[in-house]
Amino acid sequence: xxxxxxxxxxxxxxxxxxxxxxxxxxxxxxxxxxxxxxxxxxxxxxxxxxxxxxxxxxxxxxxxxxxxxxxxxxxxxxxxxxxxxxxxxxxxxxxxxxxxxxxxxxxxxxxxxxxxxxxxxxxxxxxxxxxxxxxxxxxxxxxxxxxxxxxxxxxxxxxxxxxxxxxxxxxxxxxxxxxxxxxxxxxxxxxxxxxxxxxxxxxxxxxxxxxxxxxxxxxxxxxxxxxxxxxxxxxxxxxxxxxxxxxxxxxxxxxxxxxxxxxxxxxxxxxxxxxxxxxxxxxxxxxxxxxxxxxxxxxxxxxxxxxxxxxxxxxxxxxxxxxxxxxxxxxxxxxxxxxxxxxxxxxxxxxxxxxxxxxxxxxxxxxxxxxxxxxxxxxxxxxxxxxxxxxxxxxxxxxxxxxxxxxxxxxxxxxxxxxxxxxxxxxxxxxxxxxxxxxxxxxxxxxxxxxxxxxxxxxxxxxxxxxxxxxxxxxxxxxxxxxxxxxxxxxxxxxxxxxxxxxxxxxxxxxxxxxxxxxxxxxxxxxxxxxxxxxxxxxxxxxxxxxxxxxxxxxxxxxxxxxxxxxxxxxxxxxxxxxxxxxxxxxxxxxxxxxxxxxxxxxxxxxxxxxxxxxxxxxxxxxxxxxxxxxxxxxxxxxxxxxxxxxxxxxxxxxxxxxxxxxxx
Amino acid sequence: xxxxxxxxxxxxxxxxxxxxxxxxxxxxxxxxxxxxxxxxxxxxxxxxxxxxxxxxxxxxxxxxxx
Numbered sequence: 001x002x003x004x005x006x007x008x009x010x011x012x013x014x015x016x017x018x019x020x021x022x023x024x025x026x027x028x029x030x031x032x033x034x035x036x037x038x039x040x041x042x043x044x045x046x047x048x049x050x051x052x053x054x055x056x057x058x059x060x061x062x063x064x065x066x067x068x069x070x071x072x073x074x075x076x077x078x079x080x081x082x083x084x085x086x087x088x089x090x091x092x093x094x095x096x097x098x099x100x101x102x103x104x105x106x107x108x109x110x111x112x113x114x115x116x117x118x119x120x121x122x123x124x125x126x127x128x129x130x131x132x133x134x135x136x137x138x139x140x141x142x143x144x145x146x147x148x149x150x151x152x153x154x155x156x157x158x159x160x161x162x163x164x165x166x167x168x169x170x171x172x173x174x175x176x177x178x179x180x181x182x183x184x185x186x187x188x189x190x191x192x193x194x195x196x197x198x199x200x201x202x203x204x205x206x207x208x209x210x211x212x213x214x215x216x217x218x219x220x221x222x223x224x225x226x227x228x229x230x231x232x233x234x235x236x237x238x239x240x241x242x243x244x245x246x247x248x249x250x251x252x253x254x255x256x257x258x259x260x261x262x263x264x265x266x267x268x269x270x271x272x273x274x275x276x277x278x279x280x281x282x283x284x285x286x287x288x289x290x291x292x293x294x295x296x297x298x299x300x301x302x303x304x305x306x307x308x309x310x311x312x313x314x315x316x317x318x319x320x321x322x323x324x325x326x327x328x329x330x331x332x333x334x335x336x337x338x339x340x341x342x343x344x345x346x347x348x349x350x351x352x353x354x355x356x357x358x359x360x361x362x363x364x365x366x367x368x369x370x371x372x373x374x375x376x377x378x379x380x381x382x383x384x385x386x387x388x389x390x391x392x393x394x395x396x397x398x399x400x401x402x403x404x405x406x407x408x409x410x411x412x413x414x415x416x417x418x419x420x421x422x423x424x425x426x427x428x429x430x431x432x433x434x435x436x437x438x439x440x441x442x443x444x445x446x447x448x449x450x451x452x453x454x455x456x457x458x459x460x461x462x463x464x465x466x467x468x469x470x471x472x473x474x475x476x477x478x479x480x481x482x483x484x485x486x487x488x489x490x491x492x493x494x495x496x497x498x499x500x501x502x503x504x505x506x507x508x509x510x511x512x513x514x515x516x517x518x519x520x521x522x523x524x525x526x527x528x529x530x531x532x533x534x535x536x537x538x539x540x541x542x543x544x545x546x547x548x549x550x551x552x553x554x555x556x557x558x559x560x561x562x563x564x565x566x567x568x569x570x571x572x573x574x575x576x577x578x579x580x581x582x583x584x585x586x587x588x589x590x591x592x593x594x595x596x597x598x599x600x601x602x603x604x605x606x607x608x609x610x611x612x613x614x615x616x617x618x619x620x621x622x623x624x625x626x627x628x629x630x631x632x633x634x635x636x637x638x639x640x641x642x643x644x645x646x647x648x649x650x651x652x653x654x655x656x657x658x659x660x661x662x663x664x665x
Numbered sequence: 666x667x668x669x670x671x672x673x674x675x676x677x678x679x680x681x682x683x684x685x686x687x688x689x690x691x692x693x694x695x696x697x698x699x700x701x702x703x704x705x706x707x708x709x710x711x712x713x714x715x716x717x718x719x720x721x722x723x724x725x726x727x728x729x730x731x
Contacts, residue, residue: 194674196700197693204715495723502684503692510677510693517673 001153001588002028002620004089004097010069011046011086012062013039013650013659021590021620022643023091029613029641030622032661033630034648039659040624044163044594050086050102052156053124057165057594066114068106070656076108081117093588096135100150104128123147154589158184161581162589166596168259169574180248181549185518185581194511198504205500206230209480212493219483226476233469240462243455250452257445261430261438269430269438276426278563279419286419290412297405304398307391318388321381331378339368477501518584519545525580526551526573529615533572535604543573551577567599572608579615590620597629605629609637692722 003021008014022028034040042062045055049067066073068084076082085103092098104126105117118127132146143149154162161184186192209223261273307314324330342348342364346355354361430442481497484490527543530553534540540561542554553573555561565573575596582591596612597605613621645664650657674697683689699714 193697193700197696200711200715204712496719499723503689506681506683506689506693513677514673
């Protein structure tokens, strides 16, 4: 899918603009150059506003201002209305068109105030009109449920992996980003399709059970319990999704304010925020380590608990066997089967005939009686003695191990406490800075952190309830199946349910396998692209993405090296990761990157310019760059792939600012 | 404007080791095609379609049993 053109009408600094995009397969790279503040990021905002009704990359200087062009606003006569609109025409692989448009009307009141003239049919909160028209054969037809259809094509939850700001790519390496990325991978690899099939099949199975007619009293009881549990489970899952969404929003806000502090004009604030980010990352790892150790300690206790409770009988048994060994009773002097053989053959080893009753035979029979009991268990006793000794030895280590676990956990907890206290101090210091805006950002950051932490607790709680309910449903299903087995008339229903279960098992297995395959594929691609892009070829050797989607870089000494990456290297890693994510996705969506080379120095810039288009092969790629990024060398490296090249001409007047997008040169 | 199918999913179904006596692979293939074809609709009538497909495969299985 490619963008054919974008039309902007009175949208921020764009009064009336049409930007055509390149559609050729081998020249689908577009470059739009502009100085800082010219309106590059607002092109990105225009796209997200058109698609989702939200300006997702809005800079602070625009916050709170209406989206209508200021010149239009000033020139508008009182009582009159004006329209703000963004229209995007796209084309799919077959050349079929899709037009997406959003518009919002404003009215100037007599007192000069501007108000929104809401579309009475609008379903969006700002009152905008949203339309989507699709080409069906040769005709253009309105799409009935545009928000839904659009969300299938370019899901809002993952738009930031298609339309993004290169300067903010650093966020992917935050400890808290793993879950967000995992969810994006899930959506990006179309696993939602399997999710839908699983959900629909589960519902269908419930439907079969529900309409099964009259059952036996016990089966009826189970069916009712199943019904209740399933309702509850559905409710918990719905709550969990909503909590996760809210957590994601809080996280995003937290990241935004953290970024504001990290890039603020006050050096002290910048340093403090960087320190906070580092400490929070370390704290995350500390929490994981404490959790691991506590689990190890618990598992050890579970393993050793039976020996502790049976300590007395164990030591007594060991002593008894020991005494038997010392006395020479264990193992016995004579083997039972040896004495039996002598009696059977009627001849002693000394040659005496013992086939008949005589003194010698009587002696052997006496020996046999004495060793009979002990001989039966002699082997077990000898082996048992060794085992008991090993158990007692383990118990001797018990106290030591407990102390060691306790000591290690305490040390980590103290470290955690120190770090948490330092975080409090950092927050206090930032709040103490005599700058209203900084105080406000810090206050907001703390507020969103608290909201997020609260949501994390609620999420954990829901997850626990879900696990419990799933266990219960599993058990009830087994009981239900047992009941159905008892009656011949339910044979067909059983077959249907077994068929559903087998299919559900297969779908879930496929889903998990794909998730893992995709992770490995992204890891592999990120690694090869990153090692290709970076200039310190000998320093970094590996890139890993774990199950929780935490990204790490391994240096030549096998150590974690993400903390030592320069800003440019981090950007190269993020670009490699995002390109990998896009290449394994099933989505064919245009990619737009704002400031892709912002943090790079001269050589890496050339390197990335040479490689980047290849990483997004087959996709329409638009780069929004500054003059500093788009050096003659970079331009030269990209030239073969560039299909269109524009410059944003920006002018400021007394009535407001205006940007014009004109062809380069 | 159709979304591309992720080939990984269809490959997993084809290569997966699932119950042979009931043709689960074919069934999964059919329900996923249905999901794909109807993913652009807000409320697909999946209940009827799933019932139709399940009955089709159960009948096939019963025929085989006989």
